[in-house]
Amino acid sequence: MILQALSVFPEMFEPVMSTSILGRARKAGLFEFQAFDLRDWTHDRHRTVDDEPYGGGQGMLMKVEPIFEAVEAISQDGPRPHVVFFTPCGVPFSQQTAERLASYDRLLFVCGRYEGMDERAYSLADECISIGDYVLTGGELPAMVVMDAVVRLLPGALGDEMSNKDESFATGDDGGLLEYSQYTRPAEFRDMRVPEVLLSGDHAKVDAWRRADALERTCRWRPDLIETACLSEAERARAEE
Ligand code: SAM
DSSP: OEEEEEESOGGGTHHHHTSHHHHHHHHTTSOEEEEEEGGGGOOSTTOOOEEOOTTOOSSOEEOHHHHHHHHHHHHHSSSOOEEEEEEEEEEEOOHHHHHHHTTOSEEEEEOOOTTOBOGGGGGGOSEEEESSSSOOSOSHHHHHHHHHHHHTTSTTTTSSTTTTTTSTTOOSTTOSSOOOOOOOSOSEETTEEOOGGGGSOOHHHHHHHHHHHHHHHHHHHOGGGTTTSOOOHHHHHHHHO
C-alpha cells in the first residue's frame, strides 16, 4: 500500500510513521509513505497557500490553485490514488471506514489548515473525513489517526493475525461490541482480584465470560452500539434488560 499526505507541515508525519508498529510495518515493506509540502506548488516568492475569504469573516482560507496542482501532480505517477480530505464537516471516521480504506492500493490524504479550504478544492476529494465533533488546528493529526487505524489492519502489521479480531468495533460475525476486560499479572493487586475464570485454563469458559463481559461493558459505556452489534437472540434479550 502507498500512503501519501499533502500538508503545509509535512515534517509532522515522520516521527509517527517511523515509530512502533507503523515504523516496523513500513520497514517490513507493508506500506510506503511520502509527505508532500503544499508550498512546492506555489509560484510566488512567499510560497503563499492562503488568502482572505470572499464576503469577509475571520481568518484565512487555503487557496484552491496549489491544492489542485499538487493533487494532480502527485496523482500522475502510478495507480490513481483514492483522495481523502480532512474536515470537521466530513463523515465521522469509524472502524468500518478504516477497514474499507485498508483495501485501497494507494491513499492520498489532504490536510487542511487555517479556517479550512476554498470550497472548490473539495471537488478533488473521493471522500471527506472528520475524526470527531471538535475542531483541531490542522488535518495532519486526523490524517495520522486514520493512517494508524489503517496500517494496523494490514496483514502482518500486528504480528499476530488474530489481534484485530476481538477488538472493539470489529466487524466480524460477532463484532460490533467493545472489547472485553483484560488483566495481566499479578492475579491480585490491592484487594482487586482477577476474575477466577481467567485463571481456570478452561478456554470455553474464558470465551463465554469474555463475550458476556464485552456485552455488559458495551451496554454500560456505549449503548448506542448495541443496535448494530451482531448479537444472538439471547444476548439481545440480555442487552434489553
Ligand atoms: N473552519 C473549519 C470549520 O469550522 O469546520 C475548521 C477548520 S480547522 C481550524 C483547520 C483544518 O483542520 C481543517 O481544514 C481540517 O483539515 C482539519 N480539522 C480540524 N478538525 C478536524 C476534525 N475534527 N476532523 C478532520 N479534520 C479536522
